[in-house]
Amino acid sequence: MRLRHQALLFAALLLVADQLSKWWILEVVRLPEVRHIPxxxxxxxxxxxTMVWNRGVTFGLFSGEGAWNHLVLALIALAVAAFLLRWLWKAETRLVALALGAVIGGAVGNVIDRFRFGAVVDFLHLHAWGWSWYVFNVADAAIVLGVLALVADALIRPEGKRKEAA
Known part of the structure; x- marks a missing residue:
């Protein structure tokens, strides 16, 4: 199976996991009613x-209540996903391909939320020693881990190996 097909399958699996987790949180756990479950x-x-409706982007940046805010953010995310798809077709290694698949799958998962709800469903909340991480979801985790893998690849893989991998 080609790298891009593996990455697209990975993106699809992450998208399904993200949407199923959000369905479970909204319809089974009914977290919007409870708001918080330790x-x-x-x-x-x-x-x-912890239930959070994220109307912005990463960490709630650019959040707004305007009628078009969620649509503009969704369209920007789709444009980024299209750019990443083009990059995916030129991916040199399995790590880069899967990392791009993770970011694409996560971005599409959050775009679906924006179109369905006007906001992204966030519900996973980690905290320790008085420090609290932002509330996030499966798509957000996929995006962050995918970006970290891309950065690691750019920093660690020698330039000569990049050309050989193609």
Whole structure:
């Protein structure tokens, strides 16, 4: 199976996992009604389910209540996904291809939320020693891990190996 096909399958699997997790949170757990469920507390660290409707982008930046805000953000995300698809077709290694697949799958998952709800469903909340990470979802985790893999590849793989991998 070609790298790009593996990456697209990975993107599709992440998209399904993201949408299923959001369906479960909204329809089974009904987190919007409860708002907060402690899941795991290990000393000063913990993991909770906390309902947040993210109307912005990463970490809530550019959030707004305007009628068109969610559509503009969704269209920007789709444009980024299209750019990443083009990059994917030129991917040199499995790591780069799968990382791009992760970012694409995550971006599309959040775009679906914006079109359906006007906001992204965030619900995973990690905290420790008085420090609290932003509430996120499966798509966000895929995007962050994909970007970290792309950065690591750019920093670690020698230039000569880049050309050989193609």
């Amino acid at each position: 899941v795991l507390q290990a000393g000063p660290a913990g993991f909770d389910l």
